[in-house]
Amino acid sequence: MEKNFIVGMEEFLKNESANLKKIPYKRILAIGDIHGHYSEFISLYKKLEVTDEDLIILLGDLIQGGEENLKMLRWAMAAKSKKNVIILMGNAEDDFLKKFSKNNPNIFEVKGSTAIELASAAKNEPTLIKDVYSFLKNLRTHYFLQNLFFFCHAGIDSKRALSEQTKSKLLSNRPKNFADDYRGRALIVVGHTRVQKINPNYTTPIKISEKNILLLDTGIKKGGKISCVDVLSGKFWQN
Numbered sequence: 001m002e003k004n005f006i007v008g009m010e011e012f013l014k015n016e017s018a019n020l021k022k023i024p025y026k027r028i029l030a031i032g033d034i035h036g037h038y039s040e041f042i043s044l045y046k047k048l049e050v051t052d053e054d055l056i057i058l059l060g061d062l063i064q065g066g067e068e069n070l071k072m073l074r075w076a077m078a079a080k081s082k083k084n085v086i087i088l089m090g091n092a093e094d095d096f097l098k099k100f101s102k103n104n105p106n107i108f109e110v111k112g113s114t115a116i117e118l119a120s121a122a123k124n125e126p127t128l129i130k131d132v133y134s135f136l137k138n139l140r141t142h143y144f145l146q147n148l149f150f151f152c153h154a155g156i157d158s159k160r161a162l163s164e165q166t167k168s169k170l171l172s173n174r175p176k177n178f179a180d181d182y183r184g185r186a187l188i189v190v191g192h193t194r195v196q197k198i199n200p201n202y203t204t205p206i207k208i209s210e211k212n213i214l215l216l217d218t219g220i221k222k223g224g225k226i227s228c229v230d231v232l233s234g235k236f237w238q239n
Contacts, residue, residue, distance in 0.1 A: 032216030035065030060090025
């Protein structure tokens, strides 16, 4: 077994081998929580050697935690226009949106590292606050690919069909609330819950045993790593 291979992925990949061949990407690279650690993100991204044949999916929580939140936002805002990049909303983005005035997106509450960075830069960039607001507001909450992969920030409601999920569950649920009851065919790929909360000794992405659930938050906010998994092969990378 390769050192950088997700334990437990073999069965899923074997069972879906015929369907995986129909997916029009060489790799599907899902990246977990970043929390404003832009330099670490770039270190990881360089290792991936991304091409136009790859699909990149950021699982949300790009901001709130590190000291390079605006740099991360600028990267994401530029990358969002690319056809092979999907950027999902996390609870961090949803919470930050609440700082903006609904009547005037150029006005927001200056509190916390992301807000301070944004307010400072906006002094020389008059449209920056409005542009960030528009970017965050239009982020999607999930991405469902060919009934095989369901990507979201946090989790699902196992009592609902994947096509009928609610925003609150997608952005804030935890594996302890849905993993036991989930018996679906699709691989659920999430961040949000640090793998260390499952087991303090974990440092890499994990697949929950006997469940099609993959956890990618490896704790960058608490001194861990940012992780990326190619869900078509089970290989993973870290910064």
